[in-house]
Amino acid sequence: MSRIDQQLDGRDRGGPAQPLILAQDLKKHFPIRSGLLNRKTATVHAVDGISFEVRKGETLGIVGESGCGKSTTARLLIGLIELDDGTIVFDGDAVGADLSLKEMRKSVQMVFQDSYASLNPRLTIEESVAFGPGVQGLSDPPKRARDLLARVGLDPDRFGQRYPHELSGGQRQRVNIARALAMSPRLVILDEAVSALDKSVEAQVLNLLADLKEEFGLTYIFISHDLNVVRFVSDRVMVMYLGEVVEVGPVEAIYARQAHPYTASLFSAMPSMDPDNRTLEPPLAGDPPNPVNPPSGCRFHTRCRFAEDICSTAKPRLDVFGSNRDHLAACHMRVPFSGHSLADVETSP
Amino acid sequence: MTSSPLLQIRDLNVRFHGERTVHAINGLNLSLGHGEMLGLLGESGSGKSVTLKTLLRLLPPKRTMIDGSIEVNGTDIMTLSGKRLSRYRGGDVSMVFQEPALALDPVYTVGEQIAETVMRHRGIGRREAMEVALDMLVKVRIPSPERRLKNYPHEMSGGMRQRAMIALALSCRPKLLLADEPTTALDATVQIQILLLLRELQKEFGMSIIFVTHDIGVAVEIADRVAVMYAGNIVEEGSIHDIIRDPRHPYTRGLLSANLHDVARGTRLEAIPGAPPALNIKPASCQFAPRCAHVMPACTSALPPFVSPGEGRRVACLLERGRELA
Numbered sequence: 001m002s003r004i005d006q007q008l009d010g011r012d013r014g015g016p017a018q019p020l021i022l023a024q025d026l027k028k029h030f031p032i033r034s035g036l037l038n039r040k041t042a043t044v045h046a047v048d049g050i051s052f053e054v055r056k057g058e059t060l061g062i063v064g065e066s067g068c069g070k071s072t073t074a075r076l077l078i079g080l081i082e083l084d085d086g087t088i089v090f091d092g093d094a095v096g097a098d099l100s101l102k103e104m105r106k107s108v109q110m111v112f113q114d115s116y117a118s119l120n121p122r123l124t125i126e127e128s129v130a131f132g133p134g135v136q137g138l139s140d141p142p143k144r145a146r147d148l149l150a151r152v153g154l155d156p157d158r159f160g161q162r163y164p165h166e167l168s169g170g171q172r173q174r175v176n177i178a179r180a181l182a183m184s185p186r187l188v189i190l191d192e193a194v195s196a197l198d199k200s201v202e203a204q205v206l207n208l209l210a211d212l213k214e215e216f217g218l219t220y221i222f223i224s225h226d227l228n229v230v231r232f233v234s235d236r237v238m239v240m241y242l243g244e245v246v247e248v249g250p251v252e253a254i255y256a257r258q259a260h261p262y263t264a265s266l267f268s269a270m271p272s273m274d275p276d277n278r279t280l281e282p283p284l285a286g287d288p289p290n291p292v293n294p295p296s297g298c299r300f301h302t303r304c305r306f307a308e309d310i311c312s313t314a315k316p317r318l319d320v321f322g323s324n325r326d327h328l329a330a331c332h333m334r335v336p337f338s339g340h341s342l343a344d345v346e347t348s349p
Numbered sequence: 350m351t352s353s354p355l356l357q358i359r360d361l362n363v364r365f366h367g368e369r370t371v372h373a374i375n376g377l378n379l380s381l382g383h384g385e386m387l388g389l390l391g392e393s394g395s396g397k398s399v400t401l402k403t404l405l406r407l408l409p410p411k412r413t414m415i416d417g418s419i420e421v422n423g424t425d426i427m428t429l430s431g432k433r434l435s436r437y438r439g440g441d442v443s444m445v446f447q448e449p450a451l452a453l454d455p456v457y458t459v460g461e462q463i464a465e466t467v468m469r470h471r472g473i474g475r476r477e478a479m480e481v482a483l484d485m486l487v488k489v490r491i492p493s494p495e496r497r498l499k500n501y502p503h504e505m506s507g508g509m510r511q512r513a514m515i516a517l518a519l520s521c522r523p524k525l526l527l528a529d530e531p532t533t534a535l536d537a538t539v540q541i542q543i544l545l546l547l548r549e550l551q552k553e554f555g556m557s558i559i560f561v562t563h564d565i566g567v568a569v570e571i572a573d574r575v576a577v578m579y580a581g582n583i584v585e586e587g588s589i590h591d592i593i594r595d596p597r598h599p600y601t602r603g604l605l606s607a608n609l610h611d612v613a614r615g616t617r618l619e620a621i622p623g624a625p626p627a628l629n630i631k632p633a634s635c636q637f638a639p640r641c642a643h644v645m646p647a648c649t650s651a652l653p654p655f656v657s658p659g660e661g662r663r664v665a666c667l668l669e670r671g672r673e674l675a
Contacts, residue, residue: 200603272566279570
């Protein structure tokens with residue numbers, strides 16, 4: 001629907017079909033140093049060669065367990081941490097080459113999980129919202145701040161002069177959203193932005209996010225561990241496991257049929273909401289492995305009940321699953337003649 | 350089963366005073382039978398955790414005013430002190446916390462911590478206590494328990510630590526286990542493992558559990574009965590079936606629809622407007638009224654009485670009385 005609106009967007013450089021973000025082979029490894037000489041003793045493979053796109057006007061949901069690299073991915077996209085390898089193309093311009101990081105940051109904003117830690121405690125909320133536009137030299141930052149506070153449901157006369165500690169968690173998260181929008185961004189990354197809120201407040205903020213998306217023609221990346229929320233907000237979903245993408249596709253397709261056994265386990269770990277059909281068997285045993293020294297081959301093979309020899313030796317590629325060309329999964333069972341005994345020859349194109 | 354309940358809380362009020370006064374619990378009544386699994390559901394500030402801490406007498410006495418009575422197995426626990434209080438804590442009633450990394454002592458191994466508790470409560474020797482500790486790690490299904498006994502908490506994963514915490518809490522076979530959001534900090538695939546473990550252990554040990562959670566989905570997986578708390582009191586109580594299939598209090602209904610289970614994409618959520626009250630004065634009327642879509646003049650003039658729309662159910666809402674009269 002928003003494809004047509006986007007054509008009218010003056011900021012659109014690459015045309016409506018050009019993805020807003022094209023991430024290629026992103027890599028980020030963190031060294032662990034220890035000992036007297038502070039030598040590197042191990043490496044955390046936080047994000048390990050992932051590629052994906054974010055299309056104009058869509059909401060891309062990113063799900064996965066702790067340590068899977070969701071937040072590192074978000075931080076790489078916005079340039080909060082430096083890439084080890086890979087390229088990010090923003091609306092046709094390669095970041096760092098055609099487009100400076102500073103320019104890109106005007107267009108990409110982020111809202112974090114901890115609403116309190118992400119606001120300066122010494123600035124009133126109006127000053128916080130006006131700060132970014134002031135630095136970037138946009139017109140009349142105070143007016144911009146007041147308009148946006150009003151837009152997110154905080155009366156600027158009543159709340160504008162308050163400090164973050166004088167607000168509730170839900171109100172603070174509204175301030176963070178207003179601050180992100182103050183730069184007139186095209187992409188907003190919401191990193192567990194509603195996870196810390198109470199359920200009744202979460203619903204209010206989700207409604208607000210939906211309204212703002214339409215009003216300002218925004219694109220969202222929505223990171224969450226709550227699959228119900230991701231289903232509600234996303235157009236497409238990307239599932240990550242230990243620094244890699246294991247499955248990506250349209251939300252309906254993935255919720256209807258999960259191609260990767262890890263995605264399937266995540267879904268069966270969701271509460272049933274039916275007291276007569278409670279979960280009887282845990283879908284997975286143990287915790288996710290440590291991203292230091294991840295398993296060989298398919299990283300999920302240590303917890304997968306379908307694992308065979310091929311899974312520990314060869315890394316599966318992201319490949320089209322079923323008839324939907326948008327639905328990709330990285331699993332040997334989904335590749336004909338991969339060497340896995342359950343490789344489904346019939347359903348593959 | 351038995352005629353007298355295991356736990357009986359009557360007219361409990363808890364007030365904190367300091368820089369500002371907070372009326373955390375306001376006239377709470379609750380009873381719990383032997384072997385029952387109760388889910389205490391509510392949002393932050395509703396008084397769930399304060400209820401549990403009051404039960405263990407963990408609140409700082411200088412800044413807390415408590416009145417009302419709490420009986421566990423016929424003993425008034427508000428009168429306990431000294432040795433009897435120590436024996437009660439961890440012996441009759443014990444607790445599992447949300448953050449096992451903070452609740453466990455980082456400088457002792459898991460085995461030593463469990464053994465210490467067992468030695469204190471049962472007066473047995475160290476070697477024997479270590480055997481009990483090992484047996485407990487087996488019971489909570491920790492893989493290679495002999496090795497894990499010698500692990501420090503930081504050497505374990507989050508899920509494993511929570512299992513160790515449960516082993517510690519159950520090592521003296523309490524009659525009542527208080528679980529304060531024990532799965533909130535865990536990943537979804539680990540959360541369901543811990544919920545299933547608690548369900549099995551509850552059957553095996555025959556104890557009662559009060560499970561505090563803000564997640565209605567978790568309550569469905571574990572509880573027989575659910576009490577929904579708001580602003581320091583229960584607003585609705587009933588079997589998990591009743592609460593899920595036929596929620597009566599507008600707050601419970603709002604919570605259920607905010608859970609987003611099977612909500613079509615792009616529809617508008619029926620969000621409860623506003624935020625919970627500050628509780629700096631003692632409630633004299635329905636605390637949910639300012640956020641309620643069905644508010645009537647009578648709601649703001651007096652506390653709503655409990656109405657019982659069925660066996661084992663109660664709802665504190667004037668709408669129920671209207672339904673009863675109709």
